[in-house]
Amino acid sequence: xxxxxxxxxxxxxxxxxxxxxxxxxGSLLPKQYNQVFIITDSHVANLYLNEVVASFSSNxxxxxxxxxxxxxSKQMDWFHECHTFAIExxxxxxxxxVALGGGVVGDLAGFVAxxxxxxIDYIQVPTTILAHxxxxxxxxxxxxPQGKNMIGSFHQPKAVIYDTETLATLSHTExxxxxxxxxxxxxxxxxxxLEQCLELPSFDSISNATLADLLKKGIQVKAAIVxxxxxxxxVRRYLNLGHTLGHAIEAESGYSxxxxxxxxxxxxxFALFLSNKQFxxxxxxxxxxxxxxxxxxxxxSSKLKEYSIEALMEKIKNDKKNDRQQIRMVLLSSVGEPTxxxxxxxxxxxELIEFRSEVRDT
Amino acid sequence: xxxxxxxxxxxxxxxxxxxxxxxxxGSLLPKQYNQVFIITDSHVANLYLNEVVASFSSNxxxxxxxxxxxxxSKQMDWFHECHTFAIExxxxxxxxxVALGGGVVGDLAGFVAxxxxxxIDYIQVPTTILAHxxxxxxxxxxxxPQGKNMIGSFHQPKAVIYDTETLATLSHTExxxxxxxxxxxxxxxxxxxLEQCLELPSFDSISNATLADLLKKGIQVKAAIVxxxxxxxxVRRYLNLGHTLGHAIEAESGYSxxxxxxxxxxxxxFALFLSNKQFxxxxxxxxxxxxxxxxxxxxxSSKLKEYSIEALMEKIKNDKKNDRQQIRMVLLSSVGEPTxxxxxxxxxxxELIEFRSEVRDT
Numbered sequence: 147x148x149x150x151x152x153x154x155x156x157x158x159x160x161x162x163x164x165x166x167x168x169x170x171x172g173s174l175l176p177k178q179y180n181q182v183f184i185i186t187d188s189h190v191a192n193l194y195l196n197e198v199v200a201s202f203s204s205n206x207x208x209x210x211x212x213x214x215x216x217x218x219s220k221q222m223d224w225f226h227e228c229h230t231f232a233i234e235x236x237x238x239x240x241x242x243x244v245a246l247g248g249g250v251v252g253d254l255a256g257f258v259a260x261x262x263x264x265x266i267d268y269i270q271v272p273t274t275i276l277a278h279x280x281x282x283x284x285x286x287x288x289x290x291p292q293g294k295n296m297i298g299s300f301h302q303p304k305a306v307i308y309d310t311e312t313l314a315t316l317s318h319t320e321x322x323x324x325x326x327x328x329x330x331x332x333x334x335x336x337x338x339x340l341e342q343c344l345e346l347p348s349f350d351s352i353s354n355a356t357l358a359d360l361l362k363k364g365i366q367v368k369a370a371i372v373x374x375x376x377x378x379x380x381v382r383r384y385l386n387l388g389h390t391l392g393h394a395i396e397a398e399s400g401y402s403x404x405x406x407x408x409x410x411x412x413x414x415x416f417a418l419f420l421s422n423k424q425f426x427x428x429x430x431x432x433x434x435x436x437x438x439x440x441x442x443x444x445x446x447s448s449k450l451k452e453y454s455i456e457a458l459m460e461k462i463k464n465d466k467k468n469d470r471q472q473i474r475m476v477l478l479s480s481v482g483e484p485t486x487x488x489x490x491x492x493x494x495x496x497e498l499i500e501f502r503s504e505v506r507d508t
Numbered sequence: 509x510x511x512x513x514x515x516x517x518x519x520x521x522x523x524x525x526x527x528x529x530x531x532x533x534g535s536l537l538p539k540q541y542n543q544v545f546i547i548t549d550s551h552v553a554n555l556y557l558n559e560v561v562a563s564f565s566s567n568x569x570x571x572x573x574x575x576x577x578x579x580x581s582k583q584m585d586w587f588h589e590c591h592t593f594a595i596e597x598x599x600x601x602x603x604x605x606v607a608l609g610g611g612v613v614g615d616l617a618g619f620v621a622x623x624x625x626x627x628i629d630y631i632q633v634p635t636t637i638l639a640h641x642x643x644x645x646x647x648x649x650x651x652x653p654q655g656k657n658m659i660g661s662f663h664q665p666k667a668v669i670y671d672t673e674t675l676a677t678l679s680h681t682e683x684x685x686x687x688x689x690x691x692x693x694x695x696x697x698x699x700x701x702l703e704q705c706l707e708l709p710s711f712d713s714i715s716n717a718t719l720a721d722l723l724k725k726g727i728q729v730k731a732a733i734v735x736x737x738x739x740x741x742x743v744r745r746y747l748n749l750g751h752t753l754g755h756a757i758e759a760e761s762g763y764s765x766x767x768x769x770x771x772x773x774x775x776x777x778f779a780l781f782l783s784n785k786q787f788x789x790x791x792x793x794x795x796x797x798x799x800x801x802x803x804x805x806x807x808x809s810s811k812l813k814e815y816s817i818e819a820l821m822e823k824i825k826n827d828k829k830n831d832r833q834q835i836r837m838v839l840l841s842s843v844g845e846p847t848x849x850x851x852x853x854x855x856x857x858x859e860l861i862e863f864r865s866e867v868r869d870t
Binding site: 222226229230233234236260261262263264265285287290292293295296297298299300377378463 | 584661
């Protein structure tokens, strides 16, 4: 089991990474809690809920609440239902919420914890590769029909307990979704981690040890940035590489036909396209990145042809990261060197049209 | 115009108190904002919205959203509507929300600000006496059908701009509601402020200067406590004097037939009753307090006979301030000396029954 420390201005906590940790959740907590409220989804509940419940000693009151699997559970109605059930379970300020599942459950349960009685403790028990990203750093939220993660807050967990055995049951789609955030961290971080990603064999045949190593590295990239800028006033924005267009694609697809990571993967491709124009001297790994997407059967950027540019731009305009009509994009001046660039709506739309016409069909 | 500084661990801001400040809101902001989103209610909008809107210079984009007057607007649906309208108005992370109104608007708009894009700046422009309490200290929330302020967070405003002229239009009910929090601050603070409260003539005939002086003192009591304990882990709990029973009465009355302060006034009477039993040596001003309630036409504690003790206890049990089945009550060991006492459900119910049978009809 590996332990990574996460530091923010006000708090510190540990990320535990290892095999079989679902059965140790109760003993890895930073302090004793009288009552625990586990929020999970219908898919994860079948696989790991019993094991996590059994990890608590008999003098801890454990209640559980299961939302339907899928992005649609990150909605106001489910948020309200979680609060109702927590009140009915007698959950108190000094108790603990456990987020057991992928990014959707983590964001939802974290936001419930951030707002229940004005904030109680919670821990993340991620069960997807994607959640190596979302479970660390305290960004929690639900979606608004008009934008992803529009309603939320910053609320750091008391621990992240990452059982890599849970990753064995992930679908190919979930692998792709998660590995997009891994390669994003590599692009932000350094050539070495990027090479490691680009050389990966088919996701099916990645060893547990390699995966655990990549997740650790990804979390370390994030931890270093969050330490410097918890509230996303500065360098934390770099973590949004690929996310401006990615979020728009997700929203346009109704959060169903394409996963978060798959959408971000296209967004990264666009960011590399823009970076190449802004920094023509940089030798960005555009071809290698596109080959990697193809090798691992990602929806390619040609998928953009399925969407209306105007509709995508409408979503992009509403993005949280904008400032005064300028759309703020994360670019790379080289691998490991993220930077911010501002575009007017018109300029970005022109770029998006050019990008879409350039990308070849697969 | 008076200026009171408020300090918390992470931030500082000013409370401005004076006449005619509604027309100066735009010029009292701690920094420039490009866009401002004013949330108010239907009652206050008619009286002061135009004046506040006009206080901003023409290069600031101002949008407004009006919720129905009354406690029922502190609900999830209105919270969601505020977010929708903010998104549609193009409100960005670097913009400002203005809470223009009483405690309901302040709590609702503050919670919208706390969660819009994970938190943006807001200011409080209170228009009731009650809001001298709620607008300072950063506690924001909406109600859950099963409990008041159950869903919320701590989010400090960037300024509180308190125009005492707005208090001239308050109804008798609102005077009573607000003055209950003023006398609560006096009971927590010292004999001198308490004497000043007890000697007040009919609320109709209080001078502006006396009222401004009492509000300043009330805010100073609160500021000193919030500085020491922003997140209500310790001494901030003292500010809940009268609120445990008060919240239960409000909830049982459906937030309609009795105001917050009127319910708290009965709660304070009960707290004095309990304090007198715990500290028989203390000479608590129980009779003087009850005379004061009667003089100012408060609903007296005999009103408790309208409620089921079991139903009140059910609400009290769900209170946020409890810990492990013990119900935590704020008592006074003497005026200016608040303290915490824990009761089992059974013990508190017995006390409540005794209290109810003791209080005489008016």
